[in-house]
Amino acid sequence: MSDFLKQVQELIDIGDVQISEHGYDELAEDELTARELLAGAKNSIIIEEYSEYSKGPCVLTLQQDRSERPVHVVWGIPKGNSKPVVLVTACRPDPERWDESFLRRR
Numbered sequence: 001m002s003d004f005l006k007q008v009q010e011l012i013d014i015g016d017v018q019i020s021e022h023g024y025d026e027l028a029e030d031e032l033t034a035r036e037l038l039a040g041a042k043n044s045i046i047i048e049e050y051s052e053y054s055k056g057p058c059v060l061t062l063q064q065d066r067s068e069r070p071v072h073v074v075w076g077i078p079k080g081n082s083k084p085v086v087l088v089t090a091c092r093p094d095p096e097r098w099d100e101s102f103l104r105r106r
Helices: 003-013 021-029 034-043
Strands: 017-019 045-050 058-064 070-076 085-091
Touching (some): 003 058, 021 034, 021 085, 034 058, 034 070, 034 085
Antiparallel strands (some): 045 058, 070 085
């Protein structure tokens, strides 16, 4: 596990979390709840990490929803800060664009 993902999970554990406006929109669109994604973060798998992203470091993860269906979630920490963790966006991966594991793009 990366140090950054560990930091994300620790912030989630202590409740130091924000959800972006875009994140809320995407959750609603895919009928996901913040609660299930926060709970699933502890078992997330890193797909890609963006340590040099202009708005701050972030990570794309594969998680599962409450029905154990795959969900891609982007978690980030604002540039120049050590907290909070932000749920930037989340969506159900498109099987046409991802391999069967949902870890690699086609």
